[in-house]
Amino acid sequence: MRATTRLAAPVAAVAAAAGALVPTTVLADAIGGAVQKQATNWSAILMFLAFVLFTLGITYWAARRTKSAKDFYAAGGGITGFQNGLAIAGDYMSAASFLGIAGLVYASGFDGLIYSVGWLVGWPIVLFLVAERLRNLGKYTFADVASYRFKQTPIRSLSACGSLATVTFYLIAQMVGAGKLIQLLFGLDYMVAVIIVGVLMIGYVTFGGMLATTWVQIIKAVMLLSGASFMAFMILAKFGFSPEAMFKAAVEAHPKGLAIMSPGALVTDPVSAISLGMALMFGTAGLPHILMRFFTVADAKEARKSVFYATGFIGYFYILTFIIGFGAILMILAPDANGAYPFLTAAPAAGAKAVIANVIGGTNMAAIHTAHAVGGDLFYGFISAVAFATILAVVAGLTLAGASAVSHDLYASVFAKGRANEADEIRVSKITTVAIGILSIVLGIAFENQNVAFMVGLAFVIAASANFPILLMSMFWGKMTTRGAVLGGGLGLVSAIVLLVLGPTVWKAVLGNPTAIFPYDNPGLFSILLSFAGIWFFSITDNSEQAQKERRDFEAQYIRSQTGLGAEGASAH
């Protein structure tokens, strides 16, 4: 496969190193740039087929146990904290974070670590401020909690918009990424790859609901963590488990030399840095597919344990990707035992250092080449299959969250005013799943040649600016009213989208204008503050009858959120 193809190396990692600061720069590498189809990779395809067969078997088992709405949305509430922790980690560790962060470390060293840290630190906040209250108050979606004592129609509608916007942008990025990665890894057509992902995810979600989705996440998380652990182990073993020896060899091989051991240009001005940090931190606490996972466990105690395990797994995974990135420097940029450079399109001239961008397939392939180098053909196939499984699991989780927003929030609460029966609600959910699946295939194909990297950033900013403020304030602030929530949350949603479009990522890079109207890549700092300020202002100025009632109802909500009195339990089976 290596000898036959020469790929246009995506330039995004280089752009990231040059100072772009969006949560998407890493992903940009995985899905930006032109990609050529590779020779068909049979060992990877066979291993992926084994994964698909196994997960379809689980879906069949889950389908027989999925009868009520609670089963469909929340796996009956019977998932343990440990299982849910793995599933959350599975939802969160996307192919972009595995391949993208390893690629970023390969290209610029230490900067990759800065990036990983940002993706992790939202989790403690989820635990301390959100998880147990959410579990005590909610049933299936975070809108259950956000709308707890408020007028259902406006808050549910806004939360559903926030959820669907987050899910759609995230899905487009994942689908386009899936198509491109699978072309690279498996040698399948882009369109074939996108259709396979869409069809499988419809299958998992419509038939197996949350139970099947959870187990797909768990299996994928275990595969990804064990594959990455093996790679990191093999890399460190080459250096007698001395990180210092590994870093030393990497500094010698890398064209940037000692610079890879210190922060580069990833973070330049503090406003951008803090803005990105806020979007990542609070966005994590506002992602609908993540929040939904807390309803799959029995009680607040298990919800807390889920976050503890998830934080451990995700943190461990990021440390592994850092080691794998350094391993990639050594496997790709240093000559092998025969003095050859098997993963570069051109060997460096005598005495010169290898060129980073010459890596076959672009920098996002760095981790995959490293797998090949440390584990041979079979392990290379395994890691490719894991990358595919990863995408599949993430899109299944997103789709279920989108379908729930439509069926549980829009259909059952807004349209049927809470009078819909369970069977109809589940039917709407399944129809929506099929619709989202087809839509994401269509969007995946439509956006094939677009730069969609900013979309994950957009998803996080929307989650942080619309979903998170409403959710947090509804649980903590007794004076919030429906009007404050709707206007403040709406302000967050609109300002996040508008500022991102006017900023350098879209206005300049995507639309091709010479200068951006809004100077920062990430609008998080501004849109999040606007949202909180809006909720505060439009609530305190609201003296309607409804507002008085909502304030009086806070105490009962507060007691339930703190003690779990009257909270949803696990179903009997």
Add this chain to the structure above:
Amino acid sequence: MSQSAQRIVNNPKFQELVAKRSAFAWTLSIAMLVIYFGFILLVAFGKSFLGTPIGSGVTTWGIPVGVFTIVSAFILTGIYVHRANGEFDELNRQILEESK
């Protein structure tokens, strides 16, 4: 408000639980914010410190500082879960028991 809820509000243990748990959760949240934004500001303004080698090797201070930030997130969640699932849940159980 239901009778149980009324009894909970009047139970001094409830006030104790809420006060203790909230103070604990906010303290740990602020600790995480300080650690993370401290790291980011160090990256923005203290590049030379993070790029200083430890001793005579090539490993810089940035590596342990970065790894510490990751590990601290895990440790903070562990500290919270330990106390919440033990001490606080026991108090919570008593409150619910006494509200019946």
